[in-house]
Amino acid sequence: xxxxxxxxxxxxxxxxxxxxxxxxxxxxxxxxxxxxxxxxxxxxxxxxxxxxxxxxxxxxxxxxxxxxxxxxxxxxxxxxxxxxxxxxxxxxxxxxxxxxxxxxxxxxxxxxxxxxxxxxxxxxxxxxxxxxxxxxxxxxxxxxxxxxxxxxxxxxxxxxxxxxxxxxxxxxxxxxxxxxxxxxxxxxxxxxxxxxxxxxxxx
Numbered sequence: 001x002x003x004x005x006x007x008x009x010x011x012x013x014x015x016x017x018x019x020x021x022x023x024x025x026x027x028x029x030x031x032x033x034x035x036x037x038x039x040x041x042x043x044x045x046x047x048x049x050x051x052x053x054x055x056x057x058x059x060x061x062x063x064x065x066x067x068x069x070x071x072x073x074x075x076x077x078x079x080x081x082x083x084x085x086x087x088x089x090x091x092x093x094x095x096x097x098x099x100x101x102x103x104x105x106x107x108x109x110x111x112x113x114x115x116x117x118x119x120x121x122x123x124x125x126x127x128x129x130x131x132x133x134x135x136x137x138x139x140x141x142x143x144x145x146x147x148x149x150x151x152x153x154x155x156x157x158x159x160x161x162x163x164x165x166x167x168x169x170x171x172x173x174x175x176x177x178x179x180x181x182x183x184x185x186x187x188x189x190x191x192x193x194x195x196x197x198x199x200x201x202x203x
Contacts, residue, residue: 006028009031011031012034012054013036019041028050033058038060041065042065051071053069053072059080077102080101084104084110088113089117093120094121095119095120097123098124101129105129108142111143111146115147140154140156140162141162141169142173144158145171145174146173
């Protein structure tokens with residue numbers, strides 16, 4: 001088989017620092033780059049047929065460079081240095097996402113971001129992140145409540161009893177589609193109206 005006809009390429013434990021030399025390998029469907037020293041996601045834009053990408057156990061701090069991978073179904077970024085979740089907006093076929101054991105600081109922002117994506121996310125691993133030390137929420141139930149399509153959380157099957165408890169515990173969050181952003185906007189408008197009316201100083 002010629003190199004450019006490969007559908008599966010495994011480059012685990014290869015001391016890779018930069019992702020390159022993949023031009024002409026558009027047939028790739030599965031790419032393993034786990035357990036390397038990759039710091040930045042790059043060099044993947046031509047791999048438009050990828051459905052499975054493993055970048056676990058690297059040094060990546062930002063999710064980027066994935067916009068052209070619209071066929072991607074399974075993305076593993078376990079055990080990196082990611083603080084904020086983003087860069088997944090174009091992945092409309094994403095079904096499995098592993099972002100556990102990173103440095104994700106805000107559970108609420110992460111879940112609202114994932115909730116607003118247009119994909120088919122059914123499996124999410126998000127455990128062992130920094131928000132566990134600061135959030136007062138049960139991250140599993142919070143994810144279950146807001147991410148309707150989930151079937152597995154941290155690779156545990158979601159039972160109906162879990163869904164019922166999650167919806168009961170976080171019904172307020174479920175009703176707040178904007179995560180509080182709309183409320184802030186409304187307050188801003190009211191304040192501006194007061195200023196325009198020259199009566200803001202009366203409060």
